[in-house]
Amino acid sequence: MANRRSALKNIATGTAGVLSLSDVFAANKKVLGPKLNGKINHSVCKWCYGKIPLDTFAQECKQMGIASVELLGPEDWPTLKKYGLTCALPNGAGMGIEKGFNDPALHDELVKSYEDIFPKLKEAGYTTVICFSGNRRGMSDYDGMRNCAVGLRRLMPSAEKYGVTVIMELLNSKVNHKDYMCDHTAWGAGLCEMVGSEKFKLLYDIYHMQIMEGDVIANIRQYHKYIGHYHTGGVPGRNEIDESQELYYPAIMKAIVETGFKGFVAQEFIPKRDPLASLKQGVQICDIA
Ligand SMILES: O=C(O)C(=O)CO
Structure with a gap:
């Protein structure tokens, strides 16, 4: 990959030939990444690009102006650091999506697993970690909420000590995660x-x-103080976020920015076309001026 030093060396030694100003800007853009508008902090979920090695993917992201690759555990953090990227929402603790804080029988194991990762996150300079409610398995919404609260309140003193925000994902329980409990924003806010x-x-x-409730912009406005992170995806199908699907992402991004949100928005769609071209397009769609 071209780097700034070799680009400058080429200029200095004349091996690049006679460079115009636009050649220099283009070389800089290649090395430093494109200039984005800065209103949205861009991240991407690595699992949607499974076949691309992390090393390659990280370099491509850097060039697109993406600052973070996420849903990665400690073994992958050094690779991100090598390319000057952060991990806006790490994983590496918990027991998966279906087994979460709504089951009191799992609390000891869950608390231990999160308390083990907090110091590692702090050392890496990361300030968030993902968690899940678990499936309902016949439990009422109220019992599940109370159980989650009991388990999570045990974690909060060490989360506060290590400066880590524990972020529970809202998922659909209709199409992808049948029976998942944290499937409505109002429940999560409660x-x-x-x-x-x-x-x-x-x-x-x-x-x-x-998929679960629609009314995306109204819900973001109503519940933004409880929201620490955003993911994208086209509906229906969870593919590209362009005009092939029903959501208008620029308006959603504008609403997010208007709430004063300073965290990250991560692309989390499964590309149907050239994955990196689609990712770049997704970033551009969300990068409102
Ligand atoms: O597994 C999923 O569907 C997710 O959205 C994880 O972030």
Whole structure:
């Protein structure tokens, strides 16, 4: 990959030939990444690009102006650091989507697993981690909320000590995660109130929430103080976020910015076309001026 030093060396030694100003800008853009508008902090979920090695993917992201590759655990963080990227929402703790804080029998194991990762996150300079409610398995919404709150409140003192926000993902329980409990924004907001700590927030996944409840912009406006992170995805199908699907992402991004949100928006769609071209397009769609 071209780097700034070799580009400059080529200029200095004349091996690049006679360079115009636009050649220099183009070389800089290649090395430093494109200039984005800066209103949205861009991230991407690596699992949607499974076949691309992380090393290659990280370099491509850097060139697109994406600052973070996420849903990665400690083993992948050094690769991100090598390319000057952060991990806006790490994983590496918990017991998966279906087994979460709504089951009191799992609390000891879950608390231990999160307390083990907090110091690693702090050392890496990361300030968030993902968590899940678990499936309902016949439990009422209220019992599940109370159980989650009991487990999460045990975690909050060490989350506060290590400066880590534990972020629970809102997922659809219709198409992708049948029986998942944290599937409505109001339920998640109620849980935030019960937990009662700024170190517990929601991941508002725009794709999942469009499937469950729609009214995306109104819900973002109503519940933004509980939201610590956003994911994207086209509806229906969870593919590209362009005009092939029903959501108008620039308006959603504008609404997010208007709430004063300073966190990250991560692309989380499964590309149907050239994956990197689609990712770049997704970033451009969300990069409102
Ligand atoms: O597994 C999923 O569907 C997710 O959205 C994870 O972020």
